[in-house]
Amino acid sequence: QKEVEQDPGPLSVPEGAIVSLNCTYSNSAFQYFMWYRQYSRKGPELLMYTYSSGNKEDGRFTAQVDKSSKYISLFIRDSQPSDSATYLCAMGEYGNKLVFGAGTILRVKS
């Protein structure tokens, strides 16, 4: 079993839809959680960072962490074609390396 599981998609949605991206993990020692966006042939760009259970909102993005269920989500409201990218979840323990999910390909159609 992988430490972090993420459905690779692709996920296709119409413009304006609410997108839900998810990851599950098995290591209860993970303390912080991140979501990265990666456009084709570019390095990952940090979208959200959180280290506690609950919701964190930043503009159209909401990150949700449920440590009891070992489940994290990223919600994108009012999705735009420019949101089309690969979304990677990542998590880790303080001072240790990050563990990445496989990435979910998102396609927002206009």
Place this chain on the structure above:
Amino acid sequence: GAVVSQHPSRVICKSGTSVKIECRSLDFQATTMFWYRQFPKQSLMLMATSNEGSKATYEQGVEKDKFLINHASLTLSTLTVTSAHPEDSSFYICSARARFRVGQPNYGYTFGSGTRLTVV
């Protein structure tokens, strides 16, 4: 915010030659740098972790003599792919981390823009 510059963005080399990729932290001191490899439509695979002034720690299955990592200063790390072969063709990405402080938002991992290596 933290910025990491990675060069070159794209390189084509002949089989048997060596290629050096640079990763610089522009506005912070990177105590730790990570090198990743990414195959098409796959996630990031950690190759090695380097701390400034010490030898890199390689992940299992990564040949340290083939992928030479140098982290001589707090702002620069280099990855040299020695005697490159077509199977080394991939997307290489570096990531830099400042001294980590509990509760400090994101001063964790900032990624470079990646280097597309093609070995012909």
